[in-house]
Amino acid sequence: MGLPILNTMAGSKGEVEGIGKEILKYPIEKIFTGHCTTAKGYRVLKRVLGGKLEYLPTGSGIEI
Numbered sequence: 001m002g003l004p005i006l007n008t009m010a011g012s013k014g015e016v017e018g019i020g021k022e023i024l025k026y027p028i029e030k031i032f033t034g035h036c037t038t039a040k041g042y043r044v045l046k047r048v049l050g051g052k053l054e055y056l057p058t059g060s061g062i063e064i
Helices: 013-023 039-052
Strands: 031-033 053-055
Touching: 013 039, 031 039, 039 053
Parallel strands: 031 053
Antiparallel strands: none
16 A cells, blocks of 8 residues: 555555566456555556456445
8 A cells, every 4th residue: 555645655566566476376367456556556456467457446346
């Protein structure tokens, strides 16, 4: 988590990319993230995870 107002991330771009690459090692179909990821963090993860990553805004739901 960083400061959403300033569009920062708590880690470096490389660290966040590394997290995304580690996630890809597991058989996870879909990952949902919210505002704590920050817009910048989401963009970095989206480049790594592609269609597996979706933004889940407050008030939204997931149907299983």
